[in-house]
Amino acid sequence: MKSKITKKLILYFILIMLLNSILAGGIFIYLGQRNYVNSYKINLSERLENISKAISENSDLFLGNEDTTSYMMGRGMNQGHMRGMHYSSRYIDWMNEVLDSNIWIINKDDNVFQRGNYRNVILYENLSLDEKLVIDRALMGETVTTESFSDIFGSDFISAAAPMTDNSGNIIGAILIHESISTMDNFMTSANYILSISAILGIALASILAVVFANKFIRPLKRLDKIAKDLIQGDYNVKTDIVQDDEIGDLAKNIDELSIRLEKSRIENENLDIMRNDFMSNISHELKTPVTVMKGSLEALVEGVIKDDEISDYHNILYKEVGVLERLVGELMELNSIKNLNFPMNFSQEDLVSILEDASRSQRIIGEEKNVKLELDIKDSYLMINGDYTRLRQMFITVINNAIKFSYEGEKVSIREYQKNSHAIVQIINRGNLIEESEIENMFVSFYRIRGTEEKGFGLGLAIAKEIALRHNITINVKSDMVTGTIFEFVIPIN
Numbered sequence: 001m002k003s004k005i006t007k008k009l010i011l012y013f014i015l016i017m018l019l020n021s022i023l024a025g026g027i028f029i030y031l032g033q034r035n036y037v038n039s040y041k042i043n044l045s046e047r048l049e050n051i052s053k054a055i056s057e058n059s060d061l062f063l064g065n066e067d068t069t070s071y072m073m074g075r076g077m078n079q080g081h082m083r084g085m086h087y088s089s090r091y092i093d094w095m096n097e098v099l100d101s102n103i104w105i106i107n108k109d110d111n112v113f114q115r116g117n118y119r120n121v122i123l124y125e126n127l128s129l130d131e132k133l134v135i136d137r138a139l140m141g142e143t144v145t146t147e148s149f150s151d152i153f154g155s156d157f158i159s160a161a162a163p164m165t166d167n168s169g170n171i172i173g174a175i176l177i178h179e180s181i182s183t184m185d186n187f188m189t190s191a192n193y194i195l196s197i198s199a200i201l202g203i204a205l206a207s208i209l210a211v212v213f214a215n216k217f218i219r220p221l222k223r224l225d226k227i228a229k230d231l232i233q234g235d236y237n238v239k240t241d242i243v244q245d246d247e248i249g250d251l252a253k254n255i256d257e258l259s260i261r262l263e264k265s266r267i268e269n270e271n272l273d274i275m276r277n278d279f280m281s282n283i284s285h286e287l288k289t290p291v292t293v294m295k296g297s298l299e300a301l302v303e304g305v306i307k308d309d310e311i312s313d314y315h316n317i318l319y320k321e322v323g324v325l326e327r328l329v330g331e332l333m334e335l336n337s338i339k340n341l342n343f344p345m346n347f348s349q350e351d352l353v354s355i356l357e358d359a360s361r362s363q364r365i366i367g368e369e370k371n372v373k374l375e376l377d378i379k380d381s382y383l384m385i386n387g388d389y390t391r392l393r394q395m396f397i398t399v400i401n402n403a404i405k406f407s408y409e410g411e412k413v414s415i416r417e418y419q420k421n422s423h424a425i426v427q428i429i430n431r432g433n434l435i436e437e438s439e440i441e442n443m444f445v446s447f448y449r450i451r452g453t454e455e456k457g458f459g460l461g462l463a464i465a466k467e468i469a470l471r472h473n474i475t476i477n478v479k480s481d482m483v484t485g486t487i488f489e490f491v492i493p494i495n
Contacts, residue, residue: 005221006214013210014203021199028195033188037158041145044160044179049143051095051103052162052175102157104176105164108139134161138174220248227255236263290321297321345388345471352383352392352424352492353417359396360415363404372407372430374400379418386495387472395468396428398461399488403430406486424492431485440478 095103106124124132130146137144138161145160157178164173220242230238236259242252297314300306306314360374367374403413407430414429435443444466469476475491 006211006218009214009217010207010210013214014207017203017206018199021202025192025195025199029188029192032191036188040158040179041160044158044177045143045145045162048160048162048175048177051177052164055105055175056165056167056172102178104178106135106139106174106176108171108173134159135174135176137161138163138176139171141171220244220252224248224252224255227259231255231259231262234266236260236266290325294318294321345391347386347388349384349495350387350389350392352385352426353378353380354382355389355392356396356415356417356426359393359400362393362397363400366401367404367413370404370407371409372404373412374404375412375414377414377416383417383419383424384495385424385492388468391468392472395465396426398465399428402461403428403486403488406430406432408432419494422494424490424494426490426492428488429485434482435478435480435486440480443478444476 092103092105124135127135134144134146141163143160143162145158147158157180159176159178161174161176163171164175166172220240223240223242227238227240238259239256240252242249244252297317301311301314356378357376360376364374400413400415407413411431414427416425416427416429418425444462466476468474469490473493477489477491478487479489480486
């Protein structure tokens with residue numbers, strides 16, 4: 001058992017069981033003893049009332065004999081002081097033996113206490129206040145249970161007092177009975193023994209179950225710990241394989257989702273590194289040609305090997321190559337700016353139809369130079385969208401310009417616009433060399449050029465167009481086949 005949390009769970013479980021056993025046992029003993037005493041008092045009161053009724057109805061059988069009278073007189077009580085009825089001590093002894101009790105009979109008139117052992121005299125005056133109160137309440141007609149006579153009989157006795165009446169219903173005395181409740185101690189001792197054995201067995205069983213369930217509880221946590229360590233080591237393909245409908249199951253799902261996202265992020269970072277390397281390679285390649293030309297031209301001019309009539313040509317070459325570098329730097333800065341989400345765009349309500357018409361007009365002359373006709377198929381007279389007019393125009397110009405460049409001579413470039421499912425659809429269609437599916441996936445990457453093309457450029461135009469589309473939540477779809485040609489489709493949200 002190496003797991004610290006397993007040890008803690010087992011210890012906490014055992015402590016809870018132990019405290020529960022102690023608390024439950026204490027409550028059981030307290031309530032059991034209390035209920036036992038209360039039940040015993042009720043039973044004793046009922047029996048005493050029956051005894052009192054039986055003695056009252058058969059008082060002639062219990063009348064005292066001369067031995068009792070002589071004894072009373074020997075204690076200084078003459079016939080004038082012994083008013084009322086006195087009962088035979090032999091019958092009281094008989095009742096004590098039959099009932100296994102200790103019975104006193106109190107004469108109301110002179111408070112004489114008659115018991116089976118009449119030679120052991122207890123006087124009313126010698127009783128405590130609580131004991132006198134019990135006798136007085138019984139002589140007033142009330143049945144009373146008490147433990148007040150504990151000084152005489154001990155704490156293991158319960159006493160009950162009930163009134164005695166004559167045939168006319170008049171109270172002539174009281175009967176007091178004392179019974180031992182030592183059986184309660186035996187009962188409670190047995191109960192404590194049984195309770196202790198049950199608690200020990202319960203704790204033992206609970207300990208075994210605690211070990212089993214703690215291990216079952218800790219097993220998925222160990223699995224999650226291992227998966228977390230694997231993720232730290234960079235293995236993002238691991239899975240927890242834990243299916244539980246609880247918090248641990250939710251944690252396992254989150255860790256699995258984390259591993260998926262980390263693996264995706266790893267792949268994206270690898271691709272980003274590849275793209276970054278490709279970018280550096282491409283930009284180095286793009287810079288190499290003009291820099292080489294410029295360096296060679298300058299060296300020739302500096303060394304004076306150029307004829308005077310050729311110097312202006314070299315100046316033109318330098319000027320042209322500087323222009324290429326300037327355009328390259330400008331497009332790179334523009335692409336970097338647009339990728340920056342903090343780069344401001346002037347969003348406002350603009351007419352999409354006007355943007356398309358403006359973009360097509362700017363490219364009409366280029367189309368005429370290549371004998372490619374631009375054809376507009378606009379379904380709406382106007383259509384308001386939220387966007388940056390200049391950037392959207394730039395996006396469409398880039399795609400239209402490419403469509404003209406890659407179209408066969410004498411073909412046409414169609415620009416269509418219509419609405420579908422709360423979106424504006426713009427399609428730019430041309431007929432030329434088909435674009436392979438693998439080319440379509442990469443054509444929006446910086447510096448990427450379609451294989452076999454002879455058109456000049458840095459491969460940044462479509463990358464910039466893609467970033468503009470992303471900033472406007474516009475989706476670009478590209479399809480190229482023999483039937484329809486090459487289609488650039490823009491799905492534009494309408495406010």
